[in-house]
Amino acid sequence: SAVISQKPSRDICQRGTSLTIQCQVDSQVTMMFWYRQQPGQSLTLIATANQGSEATYESGFVIDKFPISRPNLTFSTLTVSNMSPEDSSIYLCSAGTEQGGYTFGSGTRLTVV
Amino acid sequence: LAKTTQPISMDSYEGQEVNITCSHNNIATNDYITWYQQFPSQGPRFIIQGYKTKVTNEVASLFIPADRKSSTLSLPRVSLSDTAVYYCLVGLGGNQGGKLIFGQGTELSVKP
Numbered sequence: 001s002a003v004i005s006q007k008p009s010r011d012i013c014q015r016g017t018s019l020t021i022q023c024q025v026d027s028q029v030t031m032m033f034w035y036r037q038q039p040g041q042s043l044t045l046i047a048t049a050n051q052g053s054e055a056t057y058e059s060g061f062v063i064d065k066f067p068i069s070r071p072n073l074t075f076s077t078l079t080v081s082n083m084s085p086e087d088s089s090i091y092l093c094s095a096g097t098e099q100g101g102y103t104f105g106s107g108t109r110l111t112v113v
Numbered sequence: 114l115a116k117t118t119q120p121i122s123m124d125s126y127e128g129q130e131v132n133i134t135c136s137h138n139n140i141a142t143n144d145y146i147t148w149y150q151q152f153p154s155q156g157p158r159f160i161i162q163g164y165k166t167k168v169t170n171e172v173a174s175l176f177i178p179a180d181r182k183s184s185t186l187s188l189p190r191v192s193l194s195d196t197a198v199y200y201c202l203v204g205l206g207g208n209q210g211g212k213l214i215f216g217q218g219t220e221l222s223v224k225p
Contacts, residue, residue: 001159033212042200043157043215092156094213102213104156 006105023093
């Protein structure tokens with residue numbers, strides 16, 4: 001299974017600013033996803049990161065707020081834009097292949113003040 | 114994507130067998146059933162996946178009846194380290210290139 005390195009592991013940001021989260025995979029993967037998880041809650045899928053094209057967003061999430069890049073088969077970024085306290089959450093990257101299944105990073109704990 | 118329903122929480126004691134049942138009445142023909150485990154401050158970890166009947170690995174067993182409208186994750190002889198949240202997912206799953214949609218999960222608490 002793919003091993004995922006996610007950075008930063010945590011951050012405290014001022015409202016109105018943006019934070020970019022990086023997801024690096026140790027092998028080429030076909031699928032990459034971004035999730036959000038509020039403390040004590042389940043995971044909510046934000047979008048599928050598509051290599052070489054625009055990400056596919058789930059209902060309730062838009063590109064202007066959560067721009068995603070995926071320049072190659074091992075790397076993706078999620079930006080949380082114009083942050084407010086409501087964006088405080090854990091953001092997780094997931095990646096894998098049809099054959100190997102999916103693994104998850106340890107997440108980025110974001111606090112907006 | 115099929116909706117899943119599972120108990121919000123369960124309690125057990127060390128050494129017992131734990132069975133967590135998940136209902137998925139609207140499962141589609143191509144859907145697989147996948148279970149993930151999540152510890153605090155970590156991402157979810159794959160446990161087991163199945164399509165029908167029974168699947169067993171070194172960690173757990175997954176029982177799926179013929180109608181596939183439910184499934185049961187069985188954890189043999191649990192220990193304190195099995196305290197975690199367990200998620201049942203239904204969909205194409207990782208092996209088919211589909212996206213994973215998480216339900217509410219079952220918080221398992223194992224006591225000494």
